[in-house]
Each structure stands twice: as structure tokens, then as C-alpha cells.
Amino acid sequence: MCAVNPLKLKACLLVEGIDAGPEALAGVGTRFKEQNHGLFGWDMVNHKSLDMPDDFVLSDGTVVQFRYNPSSSFRLETSGDGLYVSYLGEQIDDARLIPRPQFYDRLTSDGNPMRKIAQIGGEDCFFVCYQNYCSHFGRGEQCNFCNLVPTKKTYDAVLSRKEIHEIGETAAAAFSEGMCKHILLTGGCFSHEREVEVVCDIVGVIREALEVDTVPGTILPSATLQEDDIRRYRDAGIGAIGYSMEIWDEAYYRAICPGKARVTSHDDFLKAIGKAVQIFGPGRVYGVFVMGLEPRTTFLEGVRELAARGANVVPFVWSPNPGSRLEGHRAPTAEWYMETILEAGEIFARCDVPRGDENHCYRCDGNSMLHDILRNIEGTLPEKATEMTQAPAT
Ligand code: SF4
Structure with a gap:
């Protein structure tokens, strides 16, 4: 208790x-x-x-x-x-x-440990990063909160690039254990055409492994304004798509994510999300944010804007982690996160964007709080929400 x-x-x-x-x-x-x-x-x-x-x-x-x-x-x-x-x-x-998946000790047909291909996020999410590399680091323009390249150097725990057939074999092994319900697929920087092809091929191989028409889960490719590409993603057979906007406020976004902002502007993200909602449908598109690096007001403005466009939001709680430019800084207080996420929860609980639990749920990851608050306050606003903020802190 x-x-x-x-x-x-x-x-x-x-x-x-x-x-x-x-x-x-x-x-x-x-x-x-x-x-x-x-x-x-x-x-x-x-x-x-x-x-x-x-x-x-x-x-x-x-x-x-x-x-x-x-x-x-x-x-x-x-x-x-x-x-x-x-x-x-x-x-x-x-x-x-959480029990250790058995596939972590298995090898692919190429002899690679499957845990170097994919991992389980939370209790039920099959997670693949198809390329652990990002060119923004090479130019010193990485997002200030990101430690992708330093983490790879420190731990060298996964293969930088994964072969598509190995991802399929790993997915088959993981889902056969009965633990996985969803997938989450992300990757570093690619040439755009190559990325569409790679992501569609990976979704295809997972779909075959699972013997389903649509894979329950979410892909997080680079944002694209090309409707044909978004249709290709949908037709490959994935339930949902998301774009990592990171920061809502434009000026903060440009300062915190210099390389990314040079490639994809705030407006490009908004247009891409709007097009994706038209093609995938409401509730099947996510804006992904790093929460705690911009004021509460601008973060919540972003939540409102995306909800109004029929999109969901995954806001990760920022960690000033080793190797990132912000290592040694401090995140906002737990109270700040509680109060801010509660307001975000109220926005979604009061709007008609479908929750999308069939593609991403509260058991998929432990670094976002929005899905936790939604499963607790939905249907009981505002009394339950007030009760949650007033519960004793440590
Ligand atoms: S785009 Fe930003 S967050 Fe993503 S891998 Fe590159 S530096 Fe990291």
C-alpha cells in the first residue's frame, strides 16, 4: 500500500x-x-x-x-x-x-544477442532503435538534453545498425513470450527516402512475424510533409505515428535543439502532425516532448494545440543525464511536474481525442506521467484531479 x-x-x-x-x-x-x-x-x-x-x-x-x-x-x-x-x-x-525477457539470452540467425537488437520498454513495449547514431553530434549541434552518442560510447550495449531480418526474428521471439503488447520504433538521422524505406521494411517484417495486418504500436520517424510518405507508413501496417518535436516554444526549441531546428522547423512539425492526423486518424498521432526545459505555459500551449488538432502527446520527464550538454543541471521540482502534467491531463480528459491505448499505454514506459494521470482521472474530473495534487508528498 x-x-x-x-x-x-x-x-x-x-x-x-x-x-x-x-x-x-x-x-x-x-x-x-x-x-x-x-x-x-x-x-x-x-x-x-x-x-x-x-x-x-x-x-x-x-x-x-x-x-x-x-x-x-x-x-x-x-x-x-x-x-x-x-x-x-x-x-x-x-x-x-520486471521479469527479464527470455529472448535477451537468445541469438539471431547472424549470431547477435537479441538484446542488442531490441529491448522491452516498461512491461509490454518492444523497443527498437534502428540506428544509434545522429549526425547533429558531429557538427556540435545536438539537442542539449541528448546523450545518444555518449551513451553508445560508454556502454556499447547495442548494435548501431540492425539488420531488418534480425529485427523480425527478435520480434517473433519477444512476442511469442506473451509479454509484449506494443512496439515503439525510432532511429537517428537518415536520408529521407532511405528512412521511409527502412521503417516500412521493419514494420513489414514485424507484421509478418506477428501474423497481423496492423502492428499495434508507434513509429517515430523524422517529420515529413510528403503525404505519400505518411501513407506509405500507414500502409506498411503500423497503428500510430509520432514526431519528436521536443520543445513547443519556438525560440526555446531553436536554442535547445540547434541541429534539429535547422532541419525541421516548429511549423514543419505542426504541418506534419496535421497531415498525419488526416491520414492515420485522430488519436493515432503523437507529438513527443521533453518536459521541463521550457515554461509550463508554453508546454501547455503545445498540449492544447496538438489536442485541438486530434493528436496525442507523450511528454518525457527530462533527466540532466551524463554526456548531455545539460549534465549537472537540475530538473524542475516534482511539484512542478505534478501540477503541469495534471493540467495536461485535464486538457486531454476534457477533449475528444481517442486515447490510443491500443498503440501506446501506461505500461509501455516509465518516463512519462501523462498516461498515468489519464488512467486515474478520466471520468472523475475535477474532484479526482484536485485530490491527486493535494495528496501528501514525501
Ligand atoms: S535529433 Fe536530437 S534528440 Fe534526436 S538523436 Fe539527434 S541530438 Fe539526440
């Missing part, structure tokens, strides 16, 4: 990070799912020689990304009954680690 509001606890854990002793980490990498650094590193410090959990689950089912911080006042600890989260030594909620 959680002694505090689970959503508030999640905000605290994402902002402050968490420590864990050897007893709590026993079985990570064998019985329980470990981090494999398939994309970014989200911990407050690197831990190259130590297996850490990817994420864990609170008593009410809320999935929380594990962000290692040996200085945190929060700790994962063990008792006779299992795991729990403590704050300054006091037990505040039960927790459990």
Missing part, C-alpha cells in the same frame, strides 16, 4: 533518481530486466560495471523508470516480503522489478 500518491512518488523518483543496495539488485540481469541502453541513458550517473534495473512497478501498477542516483534520498530496499521504496529510511511503497 502506497503511503503517498503514486503519481507524486513517480515524479519524485524521476526528478531525484533512486539508489539501491546489492540485496535489491540481486537477480538484475538474470531474473529481472536490466538496462541495455538501447537509446539514451537516463540515470543521473553512469554505472558501466553494474547492472541496474531498467524500471520497476509501484503497488498500484505505475511503471517508473529507474534513474540511478547514489546520492538520492530514495532507495530500493528489500524486506522479507519483497522490495519496497524508502525515503530517508522510511518505507513508503511496495515495489517489484
Whole structure:
């Protein structure tokens, strides 16, 4: 039983990070799912020689990304009954680690470990980054919050480029275990035509492996204004598409994402999202944001604008992670995240954009809070929302 509001606890854990002793980490990498650094590193410090959990689950089912911080006042600890989260030594909620997928120990037909091809996000999301590289780093124009290239250098945990047939084999193995419900597909910079082809081929091979017409999940390619390309993505057989806008406010966007803003403007993103909603349908398009690097007002303006266009939003809670330009900075407070995400939740709970849980759900990742708040407040506004903000903090 959680002694505090689970959503508030999640905000605290994402902002402050968490420590864990050897007893709590026993079985990570064998019985329980470990981090494999398939994309970014989200911990407050690197831990190259130590297996850490990817994420864990609170008593009410809320999935929380594990962000290692040996200085945190929060700790994962063990008792006779299992795991729990403590704050300054006091037990505040039960927790459990997520079982390690069996395919993590299997090899592809080319002899590569499948965990170097794809990983499980949260409890049910088959995650593939088809290319762990981004040319913005080469020009010193990377997004200020991003540590893609440093993470690859530090851990070298995944293959930089994955062969399409290996992705298909890995998807077949992963889904046959019964754990996966959705996919999430992302990648670095490509020539545009090549990216459309690669993404469509990957979706095709996963569709064949799953023997379905439409793969439940989301692709996150570069934004395109070409309607033909968006149709090609849809016709390849994927449930939803998303574009990583990162920051809503134009001036902040240009300052925080210099390389990306040079290639894709704020207006281009908006047009691309509008076209994608027309082709995929309302609720089947996502704007992906990094939350905590711009004022609350502009972030919420973005949420309102996208909701008005029929799109959903995935806002990741920013971590000032190692290797990024903002390493050593501090994120806003947990209260800031709680209050801001609550307003975002109210916007979506009151509008008629379909939730899209068939393509991305609260069990898919532990670093966004919007899907948690929506599953809690929907249908009970505004009383429930008020109750959630007033629940005691740690
Ligand atoms: S576009 Fe930005 S966030 Fe994406 S990989 Fe490149 S630097 Fe990182």
C-alpha cells in the first residue's frame, strides 16, 4: 500500500533518481530486466560495471523508470516480503522489478544477442532503435538534453545498425513470450527516402512475424510533409505515428535543439502532425516532448494545440543525464511536474481525442506521467484531479 500518491512518488523518483543496495539488485540481469541502453541513458550517473534495473512497478501498477542516483534520498530496499521504496529510511511503497525477457539470452540467425537488437520498454513495449547514431553530434549541434552518442560510447550495449531480418526474428521471439503488447520504433538521422524505406521494411517484417495486418504500436520517424510518405507508413501496417518535436516554444526549441531546428522547423512539425492526423486518424498521432526545459505555459500551449488538432502527446520527464550538454543541471521540482502534467491531463480528459491505448499505454514506459494521470482521472474530473495534487508528498 502506497503511503503517498503514486503519481507524486513517480515524479519524485524521476526528478531525484533512486539508489539501491546489492540485496535489491540481486537477480538484475538474470531474473529481472536490466538496462541495455538501447537509446539514451537516463540515470543521473553512469554505472558501466553494474547492472541496474531498467524500471520497476509501484503497488498500484505505475511503471517508473529507474534513474540511478547514489546520492538520492530514495532507495530500493528489500524486506522479507519483497522490495519496497524508502525515503530517508522510511518505507513508503511496495515495489517489484520486471521479469527479464527470455529472448535477451537468445541469438539471431547472424549470431547477435537479441538484446542488442531490441529491448522491452516498461512491461509490454518492444523497443527498437534502428540506428544509434545522429549526425547533429558531429557538427556540435545536438539537442542539449541528448546523450545518444555518449551513451553508445560508454556502454556499447547495442548494435548501431540492425539488420531488418534480425529485427523480425527478435520480434517473433519477444512476442511469442506473451509479454509484449506494443512496439515503439525510432532511429537517428537518415536520408529521407532511405528512412521511409527502412521503417516500412521493419514494420513489414514485424507484421509478418506477428501474423497481423496492423502492428499495434508507434513509429517515430523524422517529420515529413510528403503525404505519400505518411501513407506509405500507414500502409506498411503500423497503428500510430509520432514526431519528436521536443520543445513547443519556438525560440526555446531553436536554442535547445540547434541541429534539429535547422532541419525541421516548429511549423514543419505542426504541418506534419496535421497531415498525419488526416491520414492515420485522430488519436493515432503523437507529438513527443521533453518536459521541463521550457515554461509550463508554453508546454501547455503545445498540449492544447496538438489536442485541438486530434493528436496525442507523450511528454518525457527530462533527466540532466551524463554526456548531455545539460549534465549537472537540475530538473524542475516534482511539484512542478505534478501540477503541469495534471493540467495536461485535464486538457486531454476534457477533449475528444481517442486515447490510443491500443498503440501506446501506461505500461509501455516509465518516463512519462501523462498516461498515468489519464488512467486515474478520466471520468472523475475535477474532484479526482484536485485530490491527486493535494495528496501528501514525501
Ligand atoms: S535529433 Fe536530437 S534528440 Fe534526436 S538523436 Fe539527434 S541530438 Fe539526440
